[in-house]
Amino acid sequence: MYLGFFTEDAYDRLLDAVEENKDKYLEPDNWVSTYFAKGVEWCGISSQEVNKFDPWLSGSKDKSEDDCINAIRLHEAFKITPLQATNKYMWAYMCHIDDDCRKYMRYRWSDSKPEQRYFVPGEGMGLYYFNGLSRLWWWAHLTYDPDSKDHYTLTRILFENQMLGKDILDTLNRTNFKRMKGILLAIQEFKGMVGPNEGITDYFRECKKELNHYAAISIFDYLDFEDIKKITLETLIKVRDQAKKE
Amino acid sequence: MSLNIDYPNPVLSIDGDDYNEDCTFDVSFKEEEIVVDEDNIIIPAVCDLQCNGLSDLIKQGKAVIVVLISSSASFYRRAFEFDSAELTKEIKVPKFDVRKNIDFCGYILAKEDMKSFRCDGDFNDLYFKNMSFPVRKADVLAQGQLRTIPIDDSExxxxxxxxxxxxxxxxxxxxxxxxxxxxxxxxxxxxxxxxxxxxxxxxxxxxxxxxxxxxxxxxxxxxxxxxxxxxxxxxxxxxxxxxxxxxxxxxxxxxxxxxxxxxxxxxxxxxxxxxxxxxxxxxxxxxxxxxxxxxxxxxxxxxxxxx
Incomplete structure (x- = not known):
């Protein structure tokens, strides 16, 4: 299939009318295709061909459990460039119009505000955190390791704890794969050291502050992922040791 | 890339006075020489370094010239390293990985940990007479001017x-x-x-x-x-x-x-x-x-x- 996109005007109009349309987001019908008056140009179809997204809907009470599988499925289906993946009109269109994407959106985000999940609020965070589809794609893309046998090993680590995952992505680490790889491998090793019963989110938040200080006077992007892993792991251990003493 | 940072060691920069007046550093390019081919935006970068101490460190393999390229709109950030003997480099930025603007800034970084970093005759003696500093790999030793290249004018x-x-x-x-x-x-x-x-x-x-x-x-x-x-x-x-x-x-x-x-x-x-x-x-x-x-x-x- 070919990726479609809303016109800028159609996007603005749908966003503006989200309150009056909020019940329609729960319906299976493709209501948007008849929303605009005849003769109004509201969408376009690009020349970018992608495979259909086949979402995994396990029915689990904790719907975030399916996010990792769906991130990988979407990333594998939508072989697009980062430039294309920053297009909010495309993501909003797919959320609203494509049957499989709409089914996924209703399943995953029926209790969230449509303006946050079906659209892309703001740059940056709107893409990697809010929009229901683009967040999956970007989490998979930023952790995709072409050199690893399983290209999504790092993706699985990121999704293990989504609060921690957001903490990692809320920094400049999201912009450089070596940094992501180093930090995620350090977290994996640290979890192995402390065991499954001890939470590490608070340790990472303190660790993040120290890494930020370090990165302020260095160019972290110059380091190899092994350097970053070593720095991160040493900092996590230090933070934990300090916390245990208090 | 903030330029207003208090580094723990002397840093050679346009606005700073950590070094003597005759020491300068920048990495620049001419906009009209930027080429866009099928896959890349190619920026011909040129380094201008006037500092014996830092030049010697680069020749010894203890420091390196790097250009940091970033495009925040598409979550892209990469460091491009100059060969130690070269003062020019063709920087190839994948054009489908970036959006709106590219930020371009040159640096000299420590290539390895150094216990006693010092540039004799180059540091500003008013502040750093006889002083040396421990630096870690990737620490900033010099910073050039930040430049922004608009890349998407389709809008x-x-x-x-x-x-x-x-x-x-x-x-x-x-x-x-x-x-x-x-x-x-x-x-x-x-x-x-x-x-x-x-x-x-x-x-x-x-x-x-x-x-x-x-x-x-x-x-x-x-x-x-x-x-x-x-x-x-x-x-x-x-x-x-x-x-x-x-x-x-x-x-x-x-x-x-x-x-x-x-x-x-x-x-x-x-x-x-x-x-x-x-x-x-x-x-x-x-x-x-x-x-x-x-x-x-x-x-x-x-x-x-x-x-």
Missing amino acids: LEKPISSIFSIQRNTHSDAEIESNFDVDEKIVVYLSERLNQLYYDIKDFNNGALHRYLNGIIAYPVLIEGIAKMCDHYRNGSEYSEKRWFKTIDHKLKALGVNLEEEHENHSYTELADKLLGGIAYDGLLSVKNTIDEETNGGEYINTGGVD
Whole structure:
């Protein structure tokens, strides 16, 4: 299939009318295709061909459990460039119009505000955190390791704890794969050291502050992922040791 | 890439005085030499370093020249390393990995941990006489000027109407108000009733009154926008990076008006009318045509009076 996109005007109009349309987001019908008056140009179809997204809907009470599988499925289906993946009109269109994407959106985000999940609020965070589809794609893309046998090993680590995952992505680490790889491998090793019963989110938040200080006077992007892993792991251990003493 | 950082060791930079006056460092490029091929944006970078101490460290393999390229809109950030013997480098940035702008900044970094970093004769003796500093791998030893390369001007070619975003006003009682700060576009807030009316008229008869609508809504806001641009060129502002600013500027240049140099010479109303393709005339004409059609259809009833 070919990726479609809303016109800028159609996007603005749908966003503006989200309150009056909020019940329609729960319906299976493709209501948007008849929303605009005849003769109004509201969408376009690009020349970018992608495979259909086949979402995994396990029915689990904790719907975030399916996010990792769906991130990988979407990333594998939508072989697009980062430039294309920053297009909010495309993501909003797919959320609203494509049957499989709409089914996924209703399943995953029926209790969230449509303006946050079906659209892309703001740059940056709107893409990697809010929009229901683009967040999956970007989490998979930023952790995709072409050199690893399983290209999504790092993706699985990121999704293990989504609060921690957001903490990692809320920094400049999201912009450089070596940094992501180093930090995620350090977290994996640290979890192995402390065991499954001890939470590490608070340790990472303190660790993040120290890494930020370090990165302020260095160019972290110059380091190899092994350097970053070593720095991160040493900092996590230090933070934990300090916390245990208090 | 913040330039106002207190480093724990001396850093050679344009604005700093950690080094003697005759020491300088920068990595630059000529915009006209940037080439875009099928896959990459190729930037020919040139390093200018006048500092014996740092030059020696580079030759010894203990320091390295690096250019940091970032494009925050697409989450891209990479460090490109110069060969130790070279002062020029072709930086190839994958063009489908970046969006809007590329930030370009040169650095000299420590290539390894050093216990006693010192540049004899180059450090400013007022601050650092006889002092040496421990530095870690990747620590900044010199920083060049930050430059921004705009890379996507396709948005500037869209119709002028694309810089407006019409939204329902949910935060005040104003019938119509504009906001130039909140987004890349100029946001025009319409009251509930005006918003409904706007879209009813917009969709009427396959957009027959579209030009009239632009005359009512976009025209006055565009005049205000041009006024803000002229004020920017007089006094400075944060607006110049906004898409609406760049688009208006770009389109005025295409009409032969360089607002940066001529902001005192033009009527804002006239410029806005030109940008909207003669909206004053077209807007009224579209209404007249619609009235004529209604009249010819025998449906027109004369109910108007003088104000």
